[in-house]
Amino acid sequence: xxxxxxxxxxxxxxxxxxxxxxxxxxxxxxxxxxxxxxxxxxxxxxxxxxxxxxxxxxxxxxxxxxxxxxxxxxxxxxxxxxxxxxxxxxxxxxxxxxxxxxxxxxxxxxxxxxxxxxxxxxxxxxxxxxxxxxxxxxxxxxxxxxxxxxxxxxxxxxxxxxxxxxxxxxxxxxxxxxxxxxxxxxxxxxxxxxxxxxxxxxxxxxxxxxxxxxxxxxxxxxxxxxxxxxxxxxxxxxxxxxxxxxxxxxxxxxxxxxxxxxxxxxxxxxxxxxxxxxxxxxxxxxxxxxxxxxxxxxxxxxxxxxxxxxxxxxxxxxxxxxxxxxxxxxxxxxxxxxxxxxxxxxxxxxxxxxxxxxxxxxxxxxxxxxxxxxxxxxxxxxxx
Amino acid sequence: xxxxxxxxxxxxxxxxxxxxxxxxxxxxxxxxxxxxxxxxxxxxxxxxxxxxxxxxxxxxxxxxxxxxxxxxxxxxxxxxxxxxxxxxxxxxxxxxxxxxxxxxxxxxxxxxxxxxxxxxxxxxxxxxxxxxxxxxxxxxxxxxxxxxxxxxxxxxxxxxxxxxxxxxxxxxxxxxxxxxxxxxxxxxxxxxxxxxxxxxxxxxxxxxxxxxxxxxxxxxxxxxxxxxxxxxxxxxxxxxxxxxxxxxxxxxxxxxxxxxxxxxxxxxxxxxxxxxxxxxxxxxxxxxxxxxxxxxxxxxxxxxxxxxxxxxxxxxxxxxxxxxxxxxxxxxxxxxxxxxx
Numbered sequence: 001x002x003x004x005x006x007x008x009x010x011x012x013x014x015x016x017x018x019x020x021x022x023x024x025x026x027x028x029x030x031x032x033x034x035x036x037x038x039x040x041x042x043x044x045x046x047x048x049x050x051x052x053x054x055x056x057x058x059x060x061x062x063x064x065x066x067x068x069x070x071x072x073x074x075x076x077x078x079x080x081x082x083x084x085x086x087x088x089x090x091x092x093x094x095x096x097x098x099x100x101x102x103x104x105x106x107x108x109x110x111x112x113x114x115x116x117x118x119x120x121x122x123x124x125x126x127x128x129x130x131x132x133x134x135x136x137x138x139x140x141x142x143x144x145x146x147x148x149x150x151x152x153x154x155x156x157x158x159x160x161x162x163x164x165x166x167x168x169x170x171x172x173x174x175x176x177x178x179x180x181x182x183x184x185x186x187x188x189x190x191x192x193x194x195x196x197x198x199x200x201x202x203x204x205x206x207x208x209x210x211x212x213x214x215x216x217x218x219x220x221x222x223x224x225x226x227x228x229x230x231x232x233x234x235x236x237x238x239x240x241x242x243x244x245x246x247x248x249x250x251x252x253x254x255x256x257x258x259x260x261x262x263x264x265x266x267x268x269x270x271x272x273x274x275x276x277x278x279x280x281x282x283x284x285x286x287x288x289x290x291x292x293x294x295x296x297x298x299x300x301x302x303x304x305x306x307x308x309x310x311x312x313x314x315x316x317x318x319x320x321x322x323x324x325x326x327x328x329x330x331x332x333x334x335x336x337x338x339x340x341x342x343x344x345x346x347x348x349x350x351x352x353x354x355x356x357x358x359x360x361x362x363x364x365x366x367x368x369x370x371x372x373x374x375x376x377x378x379x380x381x382x383x384x
Numbered sequence: 385x386x387x388x389x390x391x392x393x394x395x396x397x398x399x400x401x402x403x404x405x406x407x408x409x410x411x412x413x414x415x416x417x418x419x420x421x422x423x424x425x426x427x428x429x430x431x432x433x434x435x436x437x438x439x440x441x442x443x444x445x446x447x448x449x450x451x452x453x454x455x456x457x458x459x460x461x462x463x464x465x466x467x468x469x470x471x472x473x474x475x476x477x478x479x480x481x482x483x484x485x486x487x488x489x490x491x492x493x494x495x496x497x498x499x500x501x502x503x504x505x506x507x508x509x510x511x512x513x514x515x516x517x518x519x520x521x522x523x524x525x526x527x528x529x530x531x532x533x534x535x536x537x538x539x540x541x542x543x544x545x546x547x548x549x550x551x552x553x554x555x556x557x558x559x560x561x562x563x564x565x566x567x568x569x570x571x572x573x574x575x576x577x578x579x580x581x582x583x584x585x586x587x588x589x590x591x592x593x594x595x596x597x598x599x600x601x602x603x604x605x606x607x608x609x610x611x612x613x614x615x616x617x618x619x620x621x622x623x624x625x626x627x628x629x630x631x632x633x634x635x636x637x638x639x640x641x642x643x644x645x646x647x648x649x650x651x652x653x654x655x656x657x658x659x660x661x662x663x664x665x666x667x668x669x670x671x672x673x674x675x676x677x678x679x680x681x682x683x684x685x686x687x688x689x690x691x692x693x694x695x696x697x698x699x700x701x702x703x704x705x706x707x708x709x710x711x712x713x714x715x716x717x718x719x720x721x722x723x724x725x
Contacts, residue, residue, distance in 0.1 A: 056625060058621060058624065083630075087624075087628060087629045087630070088627065089627075090626065091626065091627020091628075098621070098625075104619055104622045105619055105622065106619040106622070106623065106640070106641070107619070107641065107719070107720065108640045108718065108719065108720065109640075117628070118626050121626055121627045121628065201720045201721070203720070203721045214622070217622075
């Protein structure tokens with residue numbers, strides 16, 4: 001098996017507000033591999049967005065603190081990286097698409113300037129004009145090709161490690177070079193008439209258009225990890241479908257590792273290869289999408305799937321899960337789902353169930369085996 | 385979509401038309417306030433003059449006030465700003481004094497922008513920490529300083545301490561070149577004289593610094609407040625996620641949007657600065673419009689110069705309106721979502 005690009009190991013994140021502290025994410029582990037999509041699904045407040053933002057260290061610290069664990073990216077633990085080095089990691093290593101396309105673009109700059117800025121950051125790193133990420137325990141090995149010196153790059157054309165295709169490009173010198181490059185990325189995200197869009201301000205664009213530009217910006221840095229934090233949730237349904245189609249097409253085209261966060265089971269089912277189901281800050285079930293959704297082994301996943309409206313189940317009232325999401329400051333002892341669980345036993349109130357493989361003996365770490373954090377996972381299929 | 389450059393022209397013309405009633409109001413108010421009680425002023429004005437002069441004076445003073453006003457207005461529209469009691473015309477005096485003041489105000493504004501705004505950014509960046517408190521102490525002490533006190537301390541103590549001159553525009557009374565613009569530094573530069581340029585700059589530093597220090601608070605405070613508003617926004621997070629260093633995130637993405645409010649406030653302050661230079665000009669013997677205003681209303685034991693006083697008030701009114709207009713234009717330049725209306 002190849003090395004994971006991003007290896008999250010036992011990550012815990014706590015928010016401290018006043019005197020109280022809230023464990024938003026507890027002991028989460030997952031691995032991302034090139035060309036594979038890992039979905040994270042869960043209710044609002046389950047910690048999935050916190051997890052997504054914690055990976056590139058975007059969470060404001062304080063109030064958030066990373067309580068423990070590692071985020072190993074290309075051999076370096078991002079939890080230990082200094083603030084000064086973070087831009088280098090974010091610039092070309094990890095890209096992110098956010099939930100709120102309406103506010104995620106700077107209102108004061110034209111589309112061109114914002115996309116070109118991303119391209120420039122990546123380009124300058126490629127050319128060796130800007131310091132690349134050094135430090136951590138292992139020196140950061142950017143792109144695994146010999147770094148060009150500034151002098152040699154001035155005369156020699158270079159081949160970028162193409163996420164978009166094997167296009168040989170010269171050094172970008174002029175505004176029109178950047179313009180060509182920006183246009184290329186706007187076409188990549190299927191924007192019609194990119195020449196016009198280029199010179200518009202964000203407030204002159206629709207939500208779907210802005211999200212496409214956000215995607216273009218993230219991709220233009222050729223990240224090896226792309227985190228999509230509810231990229232379609234804030235859009236209306238028709239636009240949602242368009243952006244989702246685009247995302248699916250891009251997933252096949254660009255061979256990056258993708259972490260796809262959504263509360264929408266359907267979106268995850270369509271895009272992800274593997275899925276982690278989060279509840280109260282923990283991953284309670286993990287495995288290949290088809291297996292988790294067709295043969296859930298955690299009572300929470302089962303209930304979640306039952307509550308999801310589908311077009312085949314239009315008759316009768318929608319079913320809702322009993323109880324509510326626990327308050328993070330007063331979590332139940334033992335399994336966090338126990339107050340709402342139909343299978344609850346005294347054991348569940350005493351001990352936290354580990355994430356155990358469904359087929360005994362399968363390796364959970366590595367991220368491909370179906371696993372569930374339930375003592376009575378074999379009884380879950382018998383639930384209504 | 386987007387804005388038309390002609391929108392801006394229409395906007396400026398509209399605002400200039402609005403200036404007319406403002407000016408008329410200002411002229412009416414100052415004229416009648418200065419001319420309400422003019423009994424027995426002629427002997428005071430011309431203590432050593434002959435009977436004929438006194439007679440002429442009384443003849444004009446005793447005319448109906450509306451007639452006098454009408455006469456003044458007609459003269460003004462013909463470009464005649466009147467004269468003081470000695471017959472010295474107001475217009476050339478103002479034409480020489482106003483640029484000197486503008487130079488002082490622009491220098492102070494420059495300092496407020498290049499020091500005050502970054503201080504606001506730093507205060508927002510480290511809000512609640514010692515850097516923030518330090519900045520607050522700095523601008524509050526400026527704000528709390530009375531102008532006369534700050535000016536005197538700077539002129540008497542700071543000047544000698546730093547070896548900077550604290551009076552006048554140049555070290556010599558007479559300069560060997562033509563003062564085309566009446567802005568000391570620019571005139572010296574136009575004349576191509578490096579020593580005089582340096583000399584003029586040295587003379588400018590203290591009064592401009594005092595003016596800037598006292599008014600800096602508004603720029604710093606507004607920048608800090610709007611930066612704190614902008615920093616948690618999503619697009620700042622996107623900029624950070626792009627891999628920009630904190631410097632570019634703050635100064636290119638956040639400050640650009642935070643400046644919108646600061647600019648508006650600075651525009652209003654700039655208008656106020658112009659009329660607020662009276663004390664600073666008096667202390668630093670700066671031959672600006674503040675000094676002219678001071679003598680025109682009889683300051684320093686001089687004979688009141690009504691025409692001069694009205695002219696100064698008109699200029700201040702125009703300055704305030706113009707500063708606001710420029711702030712409004714910049715507001716639209718900085719924020720593409722705003723239409724010039």
